[in-house]
Amino acid sequence: MMATPCSLPLQPMFELIVGPMYAGKTEELIRRLRRAHHAKRHVVLFKPEVDNRCGEDACTSTHNGDRFPAEIKKTAREILAYVLEHDVDVIGIEEVQFFDEEIVEVIHALVYVHRKWVIAAGLNRDYRGKAFGPMARLLQEAFEIYPQHAMCSICGQPAYHSQRIVPAKELVLVGAKDAYEARCTVHFDQDA
Template identity: 45%
Template sequence: MFLEYTGTHKHKFGWIEVICGSMFSGKTEELIRRLKRAEIAGQKVDIFKPEVDVRYDEEEVVSHDSNSIQSTPVRSSGNILILANDAQVVGIDEAQFFDDELVNVCVQLASLGKRVVIAGLDMDYLGRPFGPMPGLMSVAEYVTKVHAICMKCGSLANHSHRVIASQELVELGESQEYEPLCRGCFSLERDKEIGESKKGKK
């Protein structure tokens, strides 16, 4: 449940919502659902995604279930402040790929009275905090953590395990590049990969 700011300040403040989790956990699906409900309510909604994300469509946010909503690709988070000037609700997908300034941008948007809804991976493929996501989670009024299903054991998954050989931090992923894993299965896979890496260096 999301409550509007009801303080007694003369200036009306907005708020920040963060939807986070592993790949294939339904983050973008939930983002689209919230934004479409805002549109149905007659609110002006602007949606943004990083220019790097063109997996499904250059100008739409698209979930793995093929639900979509029109969006604007931007090169840096600072552009969002300018382009979202008239919006009541601002949606941001794949937030982990933006620069760290996104945290300040979202705080400014909320201070201008806007509702900011963000979706992104909370951890990279090595299980480390990803990009601006930790900062966004700390300044948000609402944080929703969603889970996929572990592809090894069927438990709730919170890790995105890369199954291709690549050392790049950013690999725009599909099901053939990543699999969601629970903490236990992810730990076992990482131990296996580290062991194989040590063997290869001998």
């Protein structure tokens, strides 16, 4: 029997990669998107405008310097509009915690109405240990959840928290590479 590549129908799916900063969430997202690409699925990666790690280039780069082309969008609704206008099977979403609350409804529609495969990555907790933006609702929506951990910058144990190490009250300090460290629960101070 002849094998027919990519003849399997795509199962609509929502997978969510979560963890603190420096846990390799973006590496894991890109690994999964590349795998879908090799399986001949049409893949597109979105990232919020707030994340300018890559400068002017429309791409996502990991802390290791790995790069993947990305579409920059301001709102969740712009992701939906793009997908409806293009031939896309698999949708990656980077730094999903920075999108507006409507990202929950958009992902739900992408999966259940438009029958897409969505893989998102984001910080589940902010630097105070609270659910980050839409993440609590996204965790409830996800079919598969892949927790990632970093290494504590003090002791090297598995780290589940993002410690802010510069004084600032804003929730979002993007691209401030030196403003955070990964910490284990022993060394995480949420009141710092």
